[in-house]
Amino acid sequence: MIQRQHRFWGRSSIDRVHKQGRVQRSKQLNLKYMPGRDNWRLAVVVSKKVAKSAVTRNRIRRRLFEIVRLTPIQKPHDMLLVVHSADLASMPALELQRIVAGLLSKSGISDTITPKERD
Numbered sequence: 840m841i842q843r844q845h846r847f848w849g850r851s852s853i854d855r856v857h858k859q860g861r862v863q864r865s866k867q868l869n870l871k872y873m874p875g876r877d878n879w880r881l882a883v884v885v886s887k888k889v890a891k892s893a894v895t896r897n898r899i900r901r902r903l904f905e906i907v908r909l910t911p912i913q914k915p916h917d918m919l920l921v922v923h924s925a926d927l928a929s930m931p932a933l934e935l936q937r938i939v940a941g942l943l944s945k946s947g948i949s950d951t952i953t954p955k956e957r958d
Contacts, residue, residue, distance in 0.1 A: 840901075840904060841881060841904050841907070841908050844878050845878060845879060845880055845881055845908075846880065846881070846882075847880050847881075847882045847917070852880070852917065853882050853919060855873075855917075856871055856872070856873055856882075856917045856918070856919045857871060857919060859873060860872050860873040860917070860919065861873065861946070863942045863945045863946045865938050865941065865942055866923075866924070867922070867923055867924040867926060867927055867930075867938060868903075868920055868921060868922045868923055868924070868927070868938070868939075868942075869920070869921045869923070870918060870919070870920055870921075870942040870943070870946060871918070871919040871921065872916045872917065872918045872919070872946055872948060873916065873917050874914070874915070874916055874917075875915040875916045875917040876915060877915055878915055879912045879914075879915050879916050879917070879918065879948070880916075880917045880918065881904065881907050881918045881919075881920070882918070882919050882920070883899070883900045883903045883904060883919075883920045883922065884919065884920065884921045884922065885899050885900055885922045886922070889922055889923065889924065889925050890925040890928065895925060895928045898928045899922055899925070899927045899928050902927065902928070902932075902935060903920050903922075903927070903935075903939065906935060906936050906939045906940075907920075907939065907943075910939070910940065910943060910949050911949060911950075912943070912948055912949050913948070913949060913950060914947070914948055916946075916948050918948070920939075
């Protein structure tokens with residue numbers, strides 16, 4: 840789980856990012872973002888249309904929170920990860936990390952290099 844300072848409080852902040860934020864897209868998820876104040880904040884949205892089971896939705900949410908938590912973020916931004924595929928629950932961790940790192944680097948939030956597979 841991410842620290843309290845990196846979580847959104849209230850629906851209005853999430854709505855503002857959703858409506859006014861810029862978007863980076865991949866096949867499985869979208870990253871909506873806008874400049875923040877002091878720290879970065881993150882919310883993960885997984886709809887019931889994506890996965891009917893709450894267990895699956897929560898697994899996706901926890902995996903994405905952990906990947907972003909471990910990624911060094913240089914600039915304070917408000918970020919919203921919107922999931923479009925239930926495949927993220929069973930996707931290999933390295934591949935999921937590569938997708939999220941690609942979105943963060945395209946948006947300029949993080950300068951991380953996508954991890955490479957070990958031989």
